[in-house]
Amino acid sequence: MKRILALALTLTMGTAAAAETLTVGMSGGYFPFTFVKQNELQGFEVDVMNAVGEEAGFDIEFETMSFSGLIGALDAGRIDTIANQITVTPEREAKFVFTQPYVFDGAQVVTKKGNDEVAGVEDLRGKTVAVNLGSNFEQLLRNLPYADEIDIRTYESNIEQDTALGRVDAFVMDRISSAQVIKESPLPLQLAGKPFSEIRNALPFRDDAEGRALRDRVDAALTTLKENGTLADISVKWFGTDITEQ
Known part of the structure; x- marks a missing residue:
């Protein structure tokens, strides 16, 4: 600590x-x-x-x-x-x-650049999706009507790297942080669709x-x-x- x-x-x-x-x-x-x-x-x-x-x-x-x-x-x-x-x-x-x-934000799906199979949250059926352990994004995904078709995996770190390497199909983070990660990181990532849930911090x-x-x-x-x-x-x-x- x-x-x-x-x-x-x-x-x-x-x-x-x-x-x-x-x-x-x-x-x-x-x-x-x-x-x-x-x-x-x-x-x-x-x-x-x-x-x-x-x-x-x-x-x-x-x-x-x-x-x-x-x-x-x-x-x-x-x-x-x-x-x-x-x-x-x-x-x-x-x-x-x-x-x-x-802070006012929204939950955002992020994929590897060039992934045309996931264009937004509605395309997560049958996909593996990473979220940070302890975050609210796991519950947001579990609230989706097709949640039982999504393989949700929790991570302490490296969700961006595992998505870029294809170990998972996508990750979910807030849109603001996602955009900054894509801007600053050399990893080949892209935003997939629009935010799907309003977030108030x-x-x-x-x-x-x-x-x-x-x-x-x-x-x-x-x-x-x-x-x-x-x-x-x-x-x-x-x-x-x-x-x-x-």
Whole structure:
């Protein structure tokens, strides 16, 4: 587990005051949202949380771990929230309290370049499809009316490589990340069709008094950052467009 501390300076009544620490979990392996380059944790989610910390008066402490372990770490109280494109789902809303969405996206099928057998989600029947372990994409596929005809395989990593090598027929990821992977990677990949499910990403907190209080402070900070254009600026920096508005 790698721990990286980002400090935010807060002032109270004109004098320096110690800020509370908000511990934020992320994978550090989901470019360009959260990734490590030259031993530095960076990405869209990192910039957003640092801006939230500055606005809300938190010291932001990042903890990186496998994506599949993030929900368990939050539930166990080892972290306060997760900033790693966490999709709001009914199952998660039954267990956690969420901020307002700050990313709007869609689920996307990606195939090896030149694959003309899969032109979208409707062509996944009889195909092997990879998803990241612990992500919401497995459930999205299982909700399809023909889910029993899809061989769904979960991966900790390398779904892009295995698709490019033909070990699986396709993978499903969010469209924003898929487009960035295709743009930055030398692997021969292509988007297959249009997004097939709307995704709203938000920050989850434990559903107790402390968690709800933290959620309210972070949510208020997100509102301010949306209104003053900071979230849009961060989005344009990483994606060239604003993904923070529906």
